[in-house]
Amino acid sequence: MSPPSPVGPKAAASQKTARAPSVTASDVARIAGVSAMTVSRAINNPDRVPAATLAKVQAAIAKTGYVPNLLAGGLRSNKSRLVAALIPTLVGPIFNETVQALTEALNQHGYQLILGQSGYAESHEDALLSAIIGRRPDGIVLTGVNHSADTHRRLRAAGIPVVETWDLTPTPIDMLVGFSHVAVAEAVCRRFHQAGRHRLAVISADDERAQRRSHAFVAAALNLGLAEPLVHLVPAPTTLGSGRAGLRSLLTQKPDLDGVFCSSDLLALGVLTETHALGVSVPGQLAVIGFGDLDFARDLHPALTTVRVDGSLIGREAARCIVERAEGRTVPKRVIDIGFKIIERASV
C-alpha cells in the first residue's frame, strides 16, 4: 500500500509543492461522468440533484476518497465555516464547558472552531486577532465585554459577526450571551444576610469579571447595613492553594468571620480544606458560597452552596447566534442573558 496514491492523480504534476496532489472535484467528476459543478452540488445541495446522478457521484467519491478542499471553497464562496473563540485561558475549568459546547454545536453544523488564547492580559491580543481575521472566520466568540478600542475597530472593519460572552453590557459590539456579575454578587450577599451572617469576606481572583463581583458584593453588603466585607485578592487562575491561604489570612485579620464568598469553586474547595485542617465547622462557624458549580461542588463534604452558571448553554447559544447569522436566517436576538442560580447545599 504505497501511501499517497489516490485514484486518478494529476498527470503532469512535478509542481514542487509541499504535499502530494490530492483528489479534486474534477477528478471525481471525470470518473462519475459529470461536471465538477455537479459534484459540488451533489455535496452541498444533494436535494437539487436527481438520485441517479447523486449515486454516481457518491460512488466516485467513495472510490477516490475525495475530501473537498474547504480552503478553496471558502475562498470562492466567502464563507469559511470557521469560527474563532478567544478565551483568556483553558487552565481552570471555567471556560472548558463553554469551549466544549461550542465545539460540539459548531461541528454539528459543519463548522470548526479555532482556538486563540489571549491570556488575561491584552498583550499580544493584537497579533492574535490578525491571525484570526486572516482566516476569515464566519464568527468570533469573545470572552468578556472589555476589549481595546483597536480590537473594536478592527472587528467592525472586518465585518465579522461577534458574540461576546460571560458578561453583560448595554453596548455590545454585536451579539452577546452572558449574565450579570453584579446581580450574582447581590444575590449571594442577600443569601448570607438571610442566613444571619454579618461578618463577611470575599476571596476573589484578580481578573476583571471576578473583581466586578467583589466590588458589587461589598457595595451590596454596605447597602444591607452590614460591616464592609474584607476582600482578599488572589492571582487568576484560581487554585485550591490560594483558597486555603486566603482563608488563613482572612481569619488572622477577622477571627470572627462568619461568611465567605469565593470567586470560584476551586477557591471554595481550598477554604473548605483549610477549615478541615483548622477544625472550623462549616456552616456552623463559617458559611461558604462558591462560584461556578463545578462538578465536584455537590459531592464536597459539606456539599458546597454555589452559583451555577450554565457554561454549556453559553457555548451552545453563541454557536447558534453565529450559525444563524452565517446561514443568513433570522438575525437572532442581540443580547441573551442566561442568568444564574444559587444552588442551595450544605455549606450555608
Add this chain to the structure above:
Amino acid sequence: MSPPSPVGPKAAASQKTARAPSVTASDVARIAGVSAMTVSRAINNPDRVPAATLAKVQAAIAKTGYVPNLLAGGLRSNKSRLVAALIPTLVGPIFNETVQALTEALNQHGYQLILGQSGYAESHEDALLSAIIGRRPDGIVLTGVNHSADTHRRLRAAGIPVVETWDLTPTPIDMLVGFSHVAVAEAVCRRFHQAGRHRLAVISADDERAQRRSHAFVAAALNLGLAEPLVHLVPAPTTLGSGRAGLRSLLTQKPDLDGVFCSSDLLALGVLTETHALGVSVPGQLAVIGFGDLDFARDLHPALTTVRVDGSLIGREAARCIVERAEGRTVPKRVIDIGFKIIERASV
C-alpha cells in the same frame, strides 16, 4: 463611523457575496506604488525587500488595515498553517494543559489550532475527520494510539503529519509524544509495596488508557506476590462523586483495604473526601495515590501523592514536531517518551 468601509474598496463590486469586500494585497500595492507580489514579499520575506520599499508597503498596510487572506495563501501555497487536535473531551482537566500549550506554541509560530472533540467513542469520528482533512491542516494531533483502520488509511492517504499523544506504541502512525501507562501502573504498585501495603484496589475510569493502567496494576501486584487488587470501574470523565462512591463500595467488599490507586486526581479527591466523612485516616489506615498531579493535589489535606505527567510538555513537543516538519527542517525524532514521576506527598 460607517462599519465596513476600508480604504480603497473594490469599485465595481456588486458581487452579492456574504460580506463586504475586504482590502486585498492589490489595494495595498496600488497605494504603495508597487506590485502585489512585492506586498507579499514584504510580509513573508521582509529581508528580501529593501528598507525603503518595505516602509512604503508597511505604511500602506497601516493605512488600509490590510489583513492577508490566509485562505487564499493556503490554497495557493498548499500550506494552511492550521493544525488540528482531536481530543476525547475538554471536560475534566486532563487534556487542558496539553491543548493550552499546543495553542500557545502554535500561535507563536503563526499557526492556529482547530479543535475537534471525538468523544470517548469512535462514533462520528469519521465525519469529524473529513471536516478536518478538508481544511488541509499542516498537522494533526491525536489523543491515544488506537484509531480505526479507516482513520489510519485516510490519514496516510492525506499525507498529513500526525502526532499521537498521551500513550506509547511500537507502531505509531507517524510521530508520537507520550509515555507508558504500563510503566506508570508498575511504578505505583511498587510504591505501595515499598510502603508495606498489601491489600490494594484500583478506582479507574472506563476509558481505554485508564483501563490499561488498571490491568497493568493488577498484573504488577500479582507479580509482587500480593493479593489480586479489586478493580472498581467508573464512567469517564471522572468526578469527585464517583471517587467517593467508589471508595464506599470498595470498603464494603474489603474493609481492610490499605492502598488505593485512583486513575485521576479527581477520583483521589473523592476518596479523600469520603475518608473525611467516614473518619478513615490517611495514610494511616489507607494510602492513596492519584494520577495527573492537578494543581490542587499539593494543597489537599493530606497532600496527595500522585503521578505527574507533564501535559504542557506533550503539547509543546507535539507543536514542535509539526512545525519543524512543516518548515521542512530536520525530521524530528519519531517517538518521544516524556516519562512521568511519582510525586511523594503525604497520602502514602
Add this chain to the structure above:
DNA sequence: CTGAAAGCGCTAACAG
C-alpha cells in the same frame, strides 16, 4: 530587486 502571468480548487452566476 521587482513584476507579469498563471493557477491553487472551488462555487457564483448565468446560460442551456
Add this chain to the structure above:
DNA sequence: CTGTTAGCGCTTTCAG
C-alpha cells in the same frame, strides 16, 4: 436539471 465560464486573493515561477 446540468454545464460553462470566470475569478475568489494569494503565491509560485520565471523574466526582466
